[in-house]
Amino acid sequence: MTTTTHETAAPAAELMLGDDAVAFAALHAGIHNAYAYPGTPSTEIFARVIRETKDGGEVVAHWCANEKSAYEGAIGASLAGRRALVTMKHVGLNVAMDPFVNSALLGLGGGLVVAVADDPGMHSSQNEQDSRCLAEFARVPCLEPATPQEAYDMTREAFALSERCQVPVVLRLVTRLCHERARVRVRPAEPPKPLHKAGPRQDWVLLPANARRLFDGLLAEQPELRAASERSPYNRRTGGAGRRGVLTTGIGRRYLGEVLPEMREPPPHLHIATYPLPEALVRAFAADLDEVLVLEDGYPFVERSLRGLLPEACRVLGRESGALPASGELNVVNVRAALGLPALPLHEAAGLQLPARPPRLCDGCVHRDSYAAMLQVMQDTGIGAVTGDIGCYTLGALPPYQAIDSCVCMGASIGMAKGASDAGLRPAIAVIGDSTFLHSGIPPLVDAIAHDTDMTVLILDNETTAMTGGQPTELPDSRLLPVVLGLGADPAHVHVFQAHPRKVPELAALIRKEVAHPGLSLIVVRRECVQTASARRKHEG
């Protein structure tokens, strides 16, 4: 029976990551489709979905080329009346922004939940944008769990809410919750929704006439979304009396809980876990307060809302007011300070300068060959622009190579190399990984081919998505060459180079030749990632 398959998969004593909890909850909510592009700290959600479904059953779980195609898959599932989960890291939602915002207008059938993992503190990200802002932008509900247990419970709740209100629901996670292991109680699984095409058609075709009507419908739905938020049992008023209150969201609640025993009396406390902001609840909470301190991870999202919501006599403190740092994660140290508690004495490693230890390219990594060869070439040609991209090879920015000039977002290397070359900065070399190329590198390559731009693209092909733990790329690497040639690149200037540390001079010669070519050239530098190779050997015994 599919209804019970996943129930037994999570023994009560197993410690689950917050990410695992989301995966189990989605499976127990009867999803039929699941899509994702890997990105820390969201990757383990999907890894768990795949592990739990690989032995058969009806769930279709696919890694996707990028977050946009993943999100679109989930919309298609909803059109078919099925529940769908789509997962990504916060910047992935930028990639999926177009279908995400527009899907809010549709007459969704099956529940659509997008689990987005924010990374306050930028442990492995390019920014610390707050997905709550994007949920508000799309005018859809957002649920923000504080513990792995809540991650489970609220994921289940999110599917029901999505179906009831026919809107996608954002589940906002943060790094510390994604990667926290704790015990999680699971509930019996629901049966999957039957195949049942959602309609009518005019609720799915966003022609202007339909879109205007559907957008008015979304606006008309807002009071109901807010009412659901006002009623949610996850928003809780606790604490004592007094005129200085604390409002927490997400894991902010847990930092407050940590220091409560040290406070003379517990302050009035309201925890908010659902958006749109339950304004009536907040107003009632603040009615007798002179001051509200907001503890929220990410942007001053609630803090800003309160400024327009509460009477001016009530002071609002938080990350924007300066009571807490404007960037980085909340933690017990900065929460203590904001609450006026004394700092704890800290040990120091006296008299010793500790060396920084940044991550580095593995020994034997194919990217080492590529950077070594590139540096040899540039000794002669001079450095024009080497535009980098997102992946392990971004570590080429650090010593000993210090070989790339930029890292902006997925796929940016190729478009930026074109722009730099067009502007006269040459040689222009774009460095991009195989998975990142499939994710966002193809459209800018179309541009470079169309204009035969004087630039060289190096596709660093390690045959996997290495940085996030070795997920398979969407297409086998043998397809890279046909893709590039199929777009119309000149075969005389397209090469696949099987890399070996002994062949660095040969690679350098090839790069030198193609950099000299006054048009577009492309070299695929290929060797399997040492990590996946070693995992494969272990697996094969």
Added chain:
Amino acid sequence: MKADVVLAGVGGQGVLTVARLLAEAAAADGFHVVQGELHGMSQRGGAVQAHLRISDQPIESPQVPRGRAHLLVGLEPVETLRNIAWLAPGGRIVTAIRPVENVPDYPPIEQVLAALRRFPEAILIDAHELAVAAGSARAENLVIAGAAFSLLPLTRGKLRGIVRRRGERWTEAEREAAIQALAAGRAAIGGAAAVHD
């Protein structure tokens, strides 16, 4: 009962494995357990840190607050020092002493060990040597796991069972080396008392 543990080391040393083993042992003993870690960039030979909180009461913060750890567990001496601010006054340090010198400006190891010895509660263990003696140089992290485990108020033997279960696909020799490594770590602690509130 409350025991807060911070674990540190270099990506690839097995810090997260030690954290997971201790967490599972504590969970099997019926305690509330919260274990936090970072994945991603930290795995590529960079500095790695994990948190483990064990309590008979529900646990609030997902991370050990700075200045509150009862126990700082290090697989690499510089990484142990890097995390010293987490240690509570009177907290205990258990650290391996073999340096991982994958950075150009690594300080002289004698200076690093001297800085660690300034903490009277520090237990420095030549985990590499003990692991080799136990039959596997790769079991260095299990030596430290065995040492850290015996400083926590957990049921003896639990960790052994968990390692055995995790090692189902290992050879008999590998499993035996793992068990020996845990025992060597426990022995290295001597009679030091358990750390917790």
